[in-house]
Amino acid sequence: MKAVIVKPGEKGATFSDVEIKEDQIKGEEVKIKTLRVGICGTDRGIVNGKLDFARPPAGYNFLVLGHEGLGRVEEVGDKVTSLKEGDLVVPVVRRGCGKCLNCKIGRQDFCETGEFVEAGIRGMHGFMREEFVDDAKYLVKVPRDLGELAVLAEPLSNVMKAFDELIFIQKRSIWHCEDSSYGCRNATIIGSGPIAQFFAMTFEANRFNVTMLNRRDPNEIEEKISRTVGYKFVNTSNGLDEVPESDVIVDTSGYPSAFIPLIKKLKRNGALILFGTVGGEKSEITSDMITKFVEYNIVVIGSVNASKLNFEEGLSYLSLWKARYGDVLRSMITKVVKPEETQSAVLDKAKGSIKTIIEWD
Numbered sequence: 001m002k003a004v005i006v007k008p009g010e011k012g013a014t015f016s017d018v019e020i021k022e023d024q025i026k027g028e029e030v031k032i033k034t035l036r037v038g039i040c041g042t043d044r045g046i047v048n049g050k051l052d053f054a055r056p057p058a059g060y061n062f063l064v065l066g067h068e069g070l071g072r073v074e075e076v077g078d079k080v081t082s083l084k085e086g087d088l089v090v091p092v093v094r095r096g097c098g099k100c101l102n103c104k105i106g107r108q109d110f111c112e113t114g115e116f117v118e119a120g121i122r123g124m125h126g127f128m129r130e131e132f133v134d135d136a137k138y139l140v141k142v143p144r145d146l147g148e149l150a151v152l153a154e155p156l157s158n159v160m161k162a163f164d165e166l167i168f169i170q171k172r173s174i175w176h177c178e179d180s181s182y183g184c185r186n187a188t189i190i191g192s193g194p195i196a197q198f199f200a201m202t203f204e205a206n207r208f209n210v211t212m213l214n215r216r217d218p219n220e221i222e223e224k225i226s227r228t229v230g231y232k233f234v235n236t237s238n239g240l241d242e243v244p245e246s247d248v249i250v251d252t253s254g255y256p257s258a259f260i261p262l263i264k265k266l267k268r269n270g271a272l273i274l275f276g277t278v279g280g281e282k283s284e285i286t287s288d289m290i291t292k293f294v295e296y297n298i299v300v301i302g303s304v305n306a307s308k309l310n311f312e313e314g315l316s317y318l319s320l321w322k323a324r325y326g327d328v329l330r331s332m333i334t335k336v337v338k339p340e341e342t343q344s345a346v347l348d349k350a351k352g353s354i355k356t357i358i359e360w361d
């Protein structure tokens with residue numbers, strides 16, 4: 001079948017005809033026709049040959065790329081009751097080790113052994129192919145109203161998980177406001193890509209006061225999203241004076257130089273969520289910072305991947321935002337390409353573009 005493949009460790013991606021061993025579907029399995037696949041920074045790292053944990057599945061010398069999938073059910077095994085032909089589904093990315101307790105109860109996003117596989121990333125083929133077979137338990141049914149916007153569910157699921165963790169951890173003290181809402185809390189988001197936009201929209205939906213930071217002015221689309229959703233966009237190229245004292249800071253950039261200067265803006269009992277990962281930048285942790293973390297009860301949350309529940313939550317939020325903000329979600333998809341254009345779409349990310357998706361049908 002036709003698929004977008006990479007050789008992990010080497011630069012480039014090709015749209016090729018490949019042999020993938022898949023038997024007739026069995027009892028709990030479902031055959032899915034691929035409709036849309038999103039592209040993100042992880043794909044960029046793999047196609048650049050720089051993501052050192054990317055690897056093909058056992059028995060293959062290539063990896064099918066793509067972990068932000070959306071497809072349509074073509075055929076279901078005789079034991080599948082949750083899905084039927086024609087349903088739209090989003091597949092989860094990580095598959096558990098089968099050994100640790102977290103994996104055994106569907107929380108492979110907290111796998112303890114590290115022996116998991118991830119579709120399109122490590123040890124398992126991804127979704128940039130014409131069709132694939134998957135176990136029904138890894139498929140999330142998409143609400144009818146959402147249609148192709150459900151391709152945004154995977155990146156959003158990661159944000160849902162991080163937000164859930166924050167609220168869980170912050171129960172260490174009374175963190176809600178006098179009226180029981182979060183309306184008195186300030187959330188500051190570093191970056192303005194899709195993950196940053198989803199963090200901003202999630203905090204806003206939970207009534208935090210949201211500020212988004214970048215080292216430039218917002219472009220037209222970012223301006224439209226921040227105006228419609230109702231958060232402030234601050235250009236930090238001339239300093240941090242306009243950044244509010246914050247109860248939570250989310251870094252989506254991965255650059256220590258972006259979030260370390262902001263630690264001084266964290267309020268008592270605050271939280272720093274680290275989400276971005278890029279290599280190459282060195283920075284110093286000083287005793288002053290450690291004192292701040294200690295004296296202010298600051299918690300640092302690193303967060304990756306998501307459970308099936310977080311996908312379900314993400315789909316609910318997408319429906320909410322679609323109803324509330326009109327075409328704002330659609331305007332986040334700034335580029336649509338064909339499978340044969342994947343390599344250039346991944347490598348030549350236009351400045352200020354938000355989300356690129358591949359159209360398979």
Ligand SMILES: [Zn+2]
Binds near residue numbers: 096097098102112
């Ligand atoms: Zn595990």
